[in-house]
Amino acid sequence: MSAPETPDVERAAAAPAGWRFAFSKRWLGYLAFAIAFAIACGFLSNWQLARSKEAAAANALIAANFDSRPVPLAEELPSLTAYSPKQEWTRVTVTGTYETDKEILARNRPFNGSPGFEVLTPLRTADGALFIVDRGWVPTGSSTDAPDSVPAAPSGTVTVIARLKASEPAIPGRSATGMQVGTIQLSVVKQKLDGADVYTGAYGLLDSQTPAPASAPAPTVTDPPTQDEGLHWSYMIQWIIFALIGFFGLGYALITEYRKRNEHDPAEQARAAERARRRAQKRTDADVEDELLDASR
Structure with a gap:
């Protein structure tokens, strides 16, 4: 038979994990990936901004020169x-x-x-x-x-x-x-x-x-080219949003693991109970009816 655990060992096992896991190689790797992803999104966003400026300059050139x-x-x-x-x-x-x-x-x-x-x-x-x-x-x-x-x-x-x-x-x-x-x-x-x-x-x-001839080839250009800056501004903002989503996803995963690792911590249990109470307050009558119907089946 193995020797019973000492009180010190029991206290160590029951001690809350806290945020120490966030400094592990795994999570530092996740952070590095999120930063690299954000940098890539930043370059792509800046590229779209440059494309937008080019389109605006081309439009200004047409407006100034065509007529x-x-x-x-x-x-x-x-x-x-x-x-x-x-x-x-x-x-x-x-x-x-x-x-x-x-x-x-x-x-x-x-x-x-x-x-x-x-x-x-x-x-x-x-x-x-x-x-x-x-x-x-x-x-x-x-x-x-x-x-x-x-x-x-x-x-x-x-x-x-x-x-x-x-x-x-x-x-x-x-x-x-x-x-x-x-x-x-x-x-x-x-x-x-x-x-x-x-x-x-x-x-x-x-x-x-x-003088003008009696007949002529069809003119290839009679009106100014379409002055459209395209969707570059929209794409630029989208890349910024993608970068933010990357960090949001990392933070959500970090918090989820923290709660799981600290589920036996009284302080975290109290916070979990408070979150459950708030979710219950947000339940609508339709939610209650759906639960009753599901229970009766």
């Missing part, structure tokens, strides 16, 4: 490579002569859900440089490699008002042959034009031209 007073091209783009993202949608005016024999088609350009091409016509300016004007969109023809017809550009001297757009990047796997391009990448357009003096920083989306 701006046209500025002479040479003033807005003092060199062939000049262009700043802040100039997007800026309206410029330029006078010259279309070189229709050097016209290029940008392929795979959907418009209103239909496949087609955008017509890029070089405009020879007074100083001899070529400014690429996107005159609009034409649908794919009976042959998918070309449109059935392209409305001719006005002949002779023409004054064009266009909105500046940056040269597009290359898209892997998208290429074209002949007088077609996979994207409006102005360095490639320049090569197609045998290295002529071409504005390679930006091209122009046609807004209007004088």
